[in-house]
Amino acid sequence: MKLVLWDVDRTLLYVGDTDRRVYREVFREVVGREAERLPARGTGVTMPLAVRALLTANGVAEAEVEELAQRIVDRMPAQLARHRDEMRRSGQLMPGAAAALAAVHRSHGLVPTVLTGNLRESAQIKLDTFSLLEHLNVSVGGFASDNSHRPALVEVAQRRSAAAYECEFHRENSVIIGDSLEDVRTGREGGAKVIGVASGTTSSGQLADAGADHVLPDLMDVELLLNVIDELASSTS
Known part of the structure; x- marks a missing residue:
């Protein structure tokens, strides 16, 4: 998994x-x-x-x-x-986000959850407001309410997921999808591959220079996203 x-x-x-x-x-x-x-x-x-x-x-x-x-x-x-x-009224779903989440949720062998700087309750409020919760198992995620040091949340999510799915999770089979330099740092220091998405305030070049394993302009190409997840999470490098 x-x-x-x-x-x-x-x-x-x-x-x-x-x-x-x-x-x-x-x-x-x-x-x-x-x-x-x-x-x-x-x-x-x-x-x-x-x-x-x-x-x-x-x-x-x-x-x-x-x-x-x-x-x-x-x-x-x-x-x-x-x-x-x-x-x-003033917010929005990011381009391709709903379809990408649904595709990952449907894919056999993928465990979709959350790793965020939000508190758990705040994250759930936002995701519920935009009808995204059904595509995520937030019970095994990592949140700022668990630890204010974001890289530590990778281990939190891996441990919770291991207990729920009876499968060991580590750097080689864990992938963060995020838009910021902090997402990249979290993966590199915490123990996960990183797919950078240039949908926020950080450019593709900045994400790549920071060490993202792969960078996408957005989440519109669902097939490409699934292929990148599979490639990164199958690598032992």
Whole structure:
């Protein structure tokens, strides 16, 4: 069997400015003032790390960062859920994402799940909003709520999948599909091959230079995607 680890934001879907609105709203609720600086877009950094950076960038004292960061993280999913209608209006599925997910889900021997910088609940809200959950086994995925260090999530997903499917998963039969340099780093350091998709803020050249094993412009060519997964996950190099 082969483990297929899907990134969420800008690989499968894009929620427009909703994430940034949620950061602003929860920061204001917890800190008591407006955030002047927000996290950079499309970096793939896990939410807990992004929240800590948000607090630091907005002048919160170092001694208060950890406590306030946890309070913000705890509130993020519920606040995101309040914006489902906005996500549907201003967000979108990435080109080819629904067909690609469905094809991987139908393919014998492929285990499709999620590896994301989102918290588990936030990821599920986004995927459900765009009707993608049926193509994924999120119970065996890796999420920022498991570990804020994204490369560590590969082992989390491999271990969960091994228990669920009674098959050992490792670098040679695990593939990450993602759009950011953080997705590439996660695979290289965490133990998975990487298919870079130039659907986010990172170019094909940047993904290749960072060490992606294969780069696609988008997810439109489903047959090509399946062939690349099969080739990478069958390699022992």
